[in-house]
Amino acid sequence: GAVVSQHPSRVICKSGTSVKIECRSLDFQATTMFWYRQFPKQSLMLMATSNEGSKATYEQGVEKDKFLINHASLTLSTLTVTSAHPEDSSFYICSARELSNYGYTFGSGTRLTVV
């Protein structure tokens, strides 16, 4: 089946630095990818929709300058958390939409800790 690889699985960074998270569709082309944030024991909150070759669409309340999304190819989308602060610590999950069967495949998530 379809596989989405998300890297890194865990990252610890210092406050004020930037962190990049990669999301790759391994065996299918994903024109649309999604980035979610999940707080402990809570549901997934959609942050933005990433479209290949165009600007991402951000959900209300999500700072586009803080959470930079790039979808430069049909198999790779990246989320960069810029000038990270402790409140950005969270679990980030990406998802890629499969056009062939209306399915969505999720990455394994990235645990970001900002110290």
Added chain:
Amino acid sequence: AQSVAQPEDQVNVAEGNPLTVKCTYSVSGNPYLFWYVQYPNRGLQFLLKYITGDNLVKGSYGFEAEFNKSQTSFHLKKPSALVSDSALYFCAVRAGAAGNKLTFGGGTRVLVKP
């Protein structure tokens, strides 16, 4: 706007007993419905989906769900629960073929006791 409700934060069941996780939805047009399971510090694993056709959908690991249009529900069921089914379960909806993004319910934690 589309929404999903999972009325139970947690479901406790004894191993071997039937498991049901409830989900109701609200969406314009025909819904595409999904169930996912999440283990600690992991992404979401797909269990099953309803797009069209038979209301009873069979999925992975012995799970099934029944689409009920009149009650706008899509409850997840398993006839005989295993301890390894203990996890966090999410129901999600998309607004049919024209829709794009998924809206998730709040999640239901399932605890299967031996």
